[in-house]
Amino acid sequence: MANIPQDLKYTQEHEWARVAGKSVVVGITDHAQTTLGDIVYVELPKLGAQVSAGDSFGTVESVKAVSELFAPVSGTIVKVNTDLTEEPENLNTDPYGDGWLVEIEVSDAGQLSNLLDAAAYEKLTKE
Structure with a gap:
């Protein structure tokens, strides 16, 4: 069974969001x-990039496929996990810790209410 932390918000596209003040830290879920499978490459946006909720902000490449990453909220990229350039496997080994992707300074906090809670995300992953 997938690990779905109760304190996070989730997207239909299998990203998670951890609220941290006026920002959200974003990653991909354990299910994703x-x-x-084994992740070999991650492409992330530059610091200061503007992202819009639901739009692609990068890609994750595994031995099986390339998947787009989608922003859970609109805002500005204020942190990027540059360690993933050298250690993309952190997405596999610690998706909710060292495998975080970016931190977005949220431009509209109301968008957080559009995200799924853990129970709704768990239901989505079982469908």
């Missing part, structure tokens, strides 16, 4: 990394 399991489905992708």
